[in-house]
Amino acid sequence: MELPRQRLLVVSEELDEAELAALKFLSLEHVPMRRLEAIQKAQDFFEALQEKGMIEAGSLAFLKELLYRLGRIDLLEAQLGSSREEMERELQIPGRAKVSAYRYLLFQLSEDITEDELKSFKFLLGKELPKCRLNPKTTMLDVFIEMEKKGILGEDNLSMLKSLCAEINIILLKRIEEYELNLFGEEEMCIPEEQRGSTRGPEAHARWLASSVAPDSPGSWNESSQLEAYKMTSRPRGVCLILNNHNFAKAREAVPEPKNMKDRNGTDVDAAALRRVFSKLHFTIAEYRDLTAEEIRKIVNIYRCEDHKDKDCFVCCILSHGKKGIVYGVDGQEVPIQELTTSFTGQNCHSLAGKPKVFFVQACQGDACQKGVTIETDSGEQDSSVETDARFQLDCIPAEADFLLGMATLQDYVSYRSPRQGTWYIQALCQHLEYSCPRGEDILTILTAVNQEVSRKSCKPNAEKQMPQPSFTLRKKLIFAVN
Template sequence: LLVVSEELDEAELAALKFLSLGYVPMRKLEAIRKAQEFFEALQEKGMIEAGNLDFLKELLYRISRIDLLEAQLGSSREEMERELQIPGRARVSAYRYLLFQLSEDITEDELKSFKFLLGKELPKCRLNPKTTMLDIFTEMEKKGILGEDNLSILKRVCAEINISLSKRIEEYELNLFGEEEMLITEEQRGSTGGPEAGLASSVAPDSPGSWNESSKVSQFLEAYKMTSRPRGVCLILNNHDFAKAREAVPEPKNMKNRNGTDVDAAALRRVFSKLHFTIAEYRDLTAEEIRKTVNIYQREDHKDKDCFVCCILSHGKKGIIYGVDGHEVPIQELTTSFTGQNCRSLAGKPKVFFVQACQGDACQKGVTIETDSGEQDSSVETDARFQPDCIPAEADFLLGMATLQDYVSYRSPRQGTWYIQALCQHLEYSCPRGEDILTILTAVNQEVSRKTCKPNAEKQMPQPSFTLRKKLIFPVS
């Protein structure tokens, strides 16, 4: 690191700092004057460490210091080009790399024109003769007039100065969003609150009309940072013994013990331990104990963690899970506890919930067998407290439900549940191959949907929904 730092000039250091925004806070980067200080900041954030210099390799490749890449890090241009084609491997966002490339292509005269045209938007003290294009981009981001999905002002200014620069931005947007989303006007974006507004959508990766080409999405969609050790907490709420519910007066609808749930819990512990999560398992909690446990992790400081995972194994019905006392806990109450407003140290980080519980008592073939509904009658539940949107509209959530609304999910007393077992198997197989979570959950959907509970051919269909903004990949190394 010392040798590399001594080879970098002031402009190259500025470029590295700019490309690293999002991993190191802007205020800290602005105070850095030497490359050694920059590397120390990356080490503090776990972005570079002994035996793992992938991010540094990518940075040097991005600023075209191939000589340092080859001589000091034992890599090459060709190797980096191959590496960065792997989905989720690139750490520098496509948006930030676009801005860097624009800054490299702008001439001195064009830079002066930028300063003139943005004179009303930016403080004049920030537009002195020493101000670089990267400085201007940073100031625009501070003022909220430039962002990953807010390129209209930059595109308009580029069109006045050099139409080829504007074309570059349009190509980026087309590759990233696809043709249909490009038709959304700025007024529509403003009225709807941007692409993150609205309710969570059901998973439909690569569905027609959503993207122009799936290969372009893989190339340009940024991945969530997932480098901290541990990655975060994997909270497992495992309810097996429902004797308290059966003893209640008045007795709720019959809830059998959930034999086989410990097989699921063991599989989750094994897989998420391999994915470098800290496992926190709680067993046989009442509704109030579930709330208290969730509140403990809501108040915990997650600032040094990259993710939070919660796995819930219990009886349930529409939009709720049961405590072992038979009392209800709305799923949305649990997920909303971890929004950016309620858990600030997880803001901008992925919050993942996997729920193994029924969402009703209807069987696809209409025959009642052992299910996780906790109920034996065949009437369709119409709970007035049900809220169909189990995850917040806020960004960065993923909710994996074992089954569709109104339907049961199936559990083998010896082998565990269809859903959790398929989930763990696919995580274990696909994470080492760099596949993102939505691809994995699509494979889980396919596997579970093929299962049949004989003799009456009952089926089950899991349902993921999400407000993720980036690819979510769990590296094993």
């Protein structure tokens, strides 16, 4: 039987440069690196696979797996006559997968790493890798290959990569730990890396590959839990309203000056993260910058009056200065959080009745603590006394059902913001949403993980801490479905 060369030609013409680089990376266990480095066209890549017997007459299994790993289901179905479901079943059989679990892990990590995170990897590896290999065009896959060449990364040598991920993005570290747990098991995980068994059976590889390519579908919790989930199938899911206050010059110019409010440097990093994550979750993004208190009220009223009948959810993210129970407009005037949330009760917004209304508020809720060198607080004041009204959190959301309010910090306390990396809370929230939503985890489980991560951080030199707090009147599981 002759190879379907016409089909291979069509597939090769559909692959772009980045996809070809990914296919070459995933094939490194089967084709020598020196041979792959010389390849610039997909047709040449396919010829290299044929030379190594990875593509043969009547057997395109490896190419099917590569396209599946790459996410090109369209080519898999149209040109190779296979489907996502067929591949999921096939790859769960021990020994069928030809892409190693280790290499697929690295590929997945590269897909999740942002441009800023890639720059951080290059910076931290500046003394380990040649500078000429860390130029602006170097991709994360290129970085992994250079780390392998230097002997600081390998299937049994993940220590440095884990250390880097711990510094740059804790979610990436958790991905690696999840991979290790599936391959080694809990008992062997307690053994130092260099003393663990050097080989894992095909069953262990198949188990991790299956879990990584076929995660629990969003909503699958319903099958094992008696608790119903909110409907989350509309496209778009709803509006994600982002109120992003950065420039507080108007507040500083006021006579008398209401508060000593600095500009909120770093807030745009938060806004970008929220846009990215909620776009992936199929929300329509509506962002407004530098609003006065009155403008905040007007914008909220616009979306209160909007018809949400074809939407399943409403999300509002508020990034500003604040104090207990309020957020500030850029003019230094106060807006009670309860006023904003109450705007979307069933009585005030009929089309959202019975649907989840989610609010994330990044703002201080009390006095500012002593700051570290590069850390700022989102408090608008410096000297006011600490209040102790423990009823604050519940008072901020309406008594009726279907509300969730995620606060960056507990009552009376500050929240912290890095001018370069954004706030502790919003960054952790976005990372955990991005990691956990595709796995079908509900929002309260995700917010608990956010609490854990933020609570572990500290603001030097006095080791001040921050603890977020969610309040909710949800009646069902809230799962942000990705599909």
